[in-house]
Amino acid sequence: MIAAALLALAALHAAQDPAVVCKKCTSVGRLPCAEHEKDMAAREDGVLFCSVIADCQACGGAGWVDCASCDNADAQAKLQLKRASVESRRAALSYIDKDMDRAIRKCETEHYVIGWELDRLKVGKKFLEAHELLHLQAERMETLYKDFRRDLRVKDEDFKEKFRVFVWTFPDDHRRASGAFCGATAPGGMKKMGTQPTYSVCGSRQNFNSDELLHRNLVHNVAHLILSAHIHPEWMGRYKAGWLDEGLAHWYEDKYWDVCDTYCYQEQNTNVDFKGGRWRLAVRQMVEKGESPAAAGVFEQTSDSLSLAQNAAAFSYVDYLIYHDPEKFMRLSLQLKKKIPTRDALKEIYGYGVMEFEGLWKSHVLATYPKR
Ligand SMILES: [Zn+2]
Ligand SMILES: [Zn+2]
Ligand SMILES: [Zn+2]
Ligand SMILES: [Zn+2]
Structure with missing residues (x-):
């Protein structure tokens, strides 16, 4: 004993x-x-x-x-x-x-609340089950946030709220959730920009036939949310600053996949395609042929009114501006949120007009974008 x-x-x-x-x-x-x-x-x-x-x-x-x-x-x-x-x-x-009206599968992280209702999904070569999928989305979204913070030199203190992301299996759930959490509903993805930044989407096979497509859609749309919530919560895309709003969301698609195929306007689920999604190539070709849309016109569009070619040009403008100075780019973003026209904000922050901007951008494209 x-x-x-x-x-x-x-x-x-x-x-x-x-x-x-x-x-x-x-x-x-x-x-x-x-x-x-x-x-x-x-x-x-x-x-x-x-x-x-x-x-x-x-x-x-x-x-x-x-x-x-x-x-x-x-x-x-x-x-x-x-x-x-x-x-x-x-x-x-x-x-x-x-x-x-029922228990929703969800998690909360440092910067997000994630609701995830897909039970099974093939990721790479492996089928993953619900629990792992929930964590995978949380990890992917945290990666995006941290990349955004680093790429654009922003701080945690610049954001007041967590981002909410909901991925549903059934269109009815998406309809109900977007009504409740985004304040409006649409068959495609629904975003609430600015305060209470939220994205809801039906992630079914009908809408996304692979994990990669769904992931890219989430990256594009959550990049919109992060931009909108930064310092001064506002959706600039409803003013004539659609180019920066869409351009940055596309920039993250390009960063991770070298492919841009997510569109936010009405026809977003009709599988529109611009040059196979390889926009650096497409933009270079447009510039070489003198067919790029005029910047003065691009700067007049809302997020909804940008044409396909204007979306690609907007991506490239953002790419050029971030490449040169990410901090100035975010200052420009804050000015556009205050409804200051792009041409005035460019003059104030960079000291150049629209024509000069366009010339510098074209040189950047020709010097750095791939030919094939
Ligand atoms: Zn022990
Ligand atoms: Zn868990
Ligand atoms: Zn336990
Ligand atoms: Zn978008």
Whole structure:
């Protein structure tokens, strides 16, 4: 009896000795919760709340449990914090279930609230199930936000709210959600720009026949949301600043895929295609042939009224301006949100007029864009 107690005490001492590594958890002080898929625990660290595991009795929605074989106060405190965050986010997000009249699969991250209702989807060569898909979207959207922050030199403090992204299986859910969370509804994707930035879309096979197409659509539209929410929440695309609004959303498609095929105007689901989506090539050809749309005309369009060629030119203007100075580009964005015409804002920030801008842009295109 005493020997057993001594042994136990010795084991405890051994575990607490920093030089001795706990065999159970390699001394990190926690273990993946056995109730869930093995590989998912690490991904739970990337979210503040995940509805798939939130009700788990064993881990309290943290995805991890305390290691009983060793003592690690720091790990325990972190686990408790995570459980508390799960409870507070559960309450804060309950309005979504209420508005949709059922429990919605969702998670919250540092910068997003994500609702994800697709049960199964082929990603690359593998079919993924709902839980992993939810985390994958959260990780992809965080990547976009962090890239935006770095590419355009903006700060976390420039944004007041989280971005909400909802992907539905059924058109009826999208209709109901966009009515409730975007304040209007349309069969294609629906965005609420500016304050409470939100995007809702039906992600069914009918609308997107691959994960890549859906991913690209989310990147394009969430880039719109981030731009609209920056410092002065406003949708510039409804004024005559559609070029910067659409141009930047396309710029992120090009950045990740070298392909632009997402359009925001009415016919967005009719599979429109401009030069196979390879816009650097297309823009170079337009410039070489002297067929690029006039900048003065592009600067007069709303997001809805840009033609295909104007969309491609807008992407390229944005590319040129970011290439030269991302901070000035974001200053220009703030001026356009105040309804200042592009030609005036260009003069103020860059010191040149529309014609001079166009000449500099064309030189940039000819010097840097691929010929084939
Ligand atoms: Zn341990
Ligand atoms: Zn999860
Ligand atoms: Zn659990
Ligand atoms: Zn767009």
